Amino acid sequence: MIVGAGLAGCLLAWRLQQAGQRFLLIGSSAMPSAFRVAAGVINPVTGRWMTKTWNFDQVLPEAAETYRTIEQQFGIQAYRPIPGVRFCQNAEDLKRAGRRMRNPRYQNVLSRMAAPSEAAPEFNDDFGSFHIDQAAYVDLPLVVQILRASFIAQGQFRDETFLHSELQPTTNGWQYKDLHADKVIFCEGAAVQNNPWFKNLPLKPAKGEILLCQSPTLRLPQKLYHHKKWLLPYPDGSFRIGATYEESDLSDAPTEGKKDELLAATREALKEPHQIEVTAHLAGIRPGTVDSRPIIGAHPTELGLYLLNGLGSKGASTAPLMTQQLTEYILKNSPTENEVNIARFD
Numbered sequence: 477m478i479v480g481a482g483l484a485g486c487l488l489a490w491r492l493q494q495a496g497q498r499f500l501l502i503g504s505s506a507m508p509s510a511f512r513v514a515a516g517v518i519n520p521v522t523g524r525w526m527t528k529t530w531n532f533d534q535v536l537p538e539a540a541e542t543y544r545t546i547e548q549q550f551g552i553q554a555y556r557p558i559p560g561v562r563f564c565q566n567a568e569d570l571k572r573a574g575r576r577m578r579n580p581r582y583q584n585v586l587s588r589m590a591a592p593s594e595a596a597p598e599f600n601d602d603f604g605s606f607h608i609d610q611a612a613y614v615d616l617p618l619v620v621q622i623l624r625a626s627f628i629a630q631g632q633f634r635d636e637t638f639l640h641s642e643l644q645p646t647t648n649g650w651q652y653k654d655l656h657a658d659k660v661i662f663c664e665g666a667a668v669q670n671n672p673w674f675k676n677l678p679l680k681p682a683k684g685e686i687l688l689c690q691s692p693t694l695r696l697p698q699k700l701y702h703h704k705k706w707l708l709p710y711p712d713g714s715f716r717i718g719a720t721y722e723e724s725d726l727s728d729a730p731t732e733g734k735k736d737e738l739l740a741a742t743r744e745a746l747k748e749p750h751q752i753e754v755t756a757h758l759a760g761i762r763p764g765t766v767d768s769r770p771i772i773g774a775h776p777t778e779l780g781l782y783l784l785n786g787l788g789s790k791g792a793s794t795a796p797l798m799t800q801q802l803t804e805y806i807l808k809n810s811p812t813e814n815e816v817n818i819a820r821f822d
């Protein structure tokens with residue numbers, strides 16, 4: 477039994493199906509979900525310090541292969557590689573970018589520096605920019621929707637809220653209402669804080685808000701632009717601006733304050749004034765952890781209970797590898813990496 481039909485739960489169910497396992501996925505489409513809000517960006521160099529994404533050289537090939545396989549299986553397009561441009565915000569940024577560029581570890585993700593105003597004439601660019609290779613974005617709502625639809629068609633999905641109080645241990649597994657399961661795997665995203673078996677993990681959820689926009693005047697080539705915030709243009713001419721980061725307000729409601737923050741950052745980034753129409757304003761909670769690593773593995777004492785969580789702001793890139801490792805662990809007892817193993821919090 478898999479609880480939570482978001483990115484993690486659906487990919488895990490798909491992997492178990494590939495491995496010939498029987499499963500039931502329980503998830504509520506009425507509950508908040510991070511995947512619905514996420515841009516699905518896979519960015520190898522992120523954050524103020526421009527650091528390479530954890531384990532990127534291992535997670536990217538697995539992510540690309542997983543999404544490509546799902547695309548072929550279901551006849552969809554969900555995974556789109558895209559060039560990245562990051563604008564330095566000050567002289568310090570520029571120095572840091574230079575250091576990264578000289579670091580051999582960054583050679584496959586940073587290709588070249590561009591002089592001020594060289595990379596994209598639409599943007600204010602006083603300090604220069606650098607190109608990011610191997611970036612991509614994944615249409616996460618489409619991936620989840622297509623997988624859920626296939627599980628529904630096979631009678632393997634229940635759209636309902638899972639009630640932890642109804643789950644009881646039996647001599648050979650777990651009973652949930654009319655269902656018996658050998659194993660229960662929780663993939664609840666930020667809602668794991670309500671899970672009585674796993675709620676004490678050191679989580680660090682963070683709210684994020686994004687805007688979907690249109691503009692009659694702004695036409696940008698298909699690149700991922702990272703100024704103070706990032707801007708992602710879509711093939712239909714619309715674009716997405718993101719994302720805010722907030723640890724103190726963990727409600728899932730969008731706020732006017734963050735909308736203004738995102739619009740102000742965009743106006744500041746662009747050279748010319750543009751009329752921007754906001755077509756959607758979404759908020760969600762990233763399921764982060766204190767050490768910014770995913771968490772996978774078995775409950776320390778309750779036999780048959782498992783967890784996949786902590787995908788934070790990088791689920792699009794890390795979920796494929798994490799679901800693969802958890803599947804191998806559950807089915808073959810293959811060891812998982814120490815860095816992501818739930819046992820690190822024992």
Ligand SMILES: Cc1cc2nc3c(=O)[nH]c(=O)nc-3n(C[C@H](O)[C@H](O)[C@H](O)COP(=O)(O)OP(=O)(O)OC[C@H]3O[C@@H](n4cnc5c(N)ncnc54)[C@H](O)[C@@H]3O)c2cc1C
Nearest residue numbers: 480482483484504510511516517638665684760790791792
């Ligand atoms: C603003 C924002 C921008 C983001 N941008 C990116 C990005 O560009 N790139 C990227 O890689 N990641 C991004 N993320 C993060 C990404 O969304 C997460 O890493 C990913 O969705 C985590 O997957 P998950 O399945 O663990 O959680 P979710 O996607 O939240 O899925 C969990 C599911 O479990 C369900 N559930 C929980 N409890 C129950 C229950 N009791 N009963 C029934 N169902 C339950 C929830 O309703 C939900 O559907 C962003 C997140 C936010 C909020």
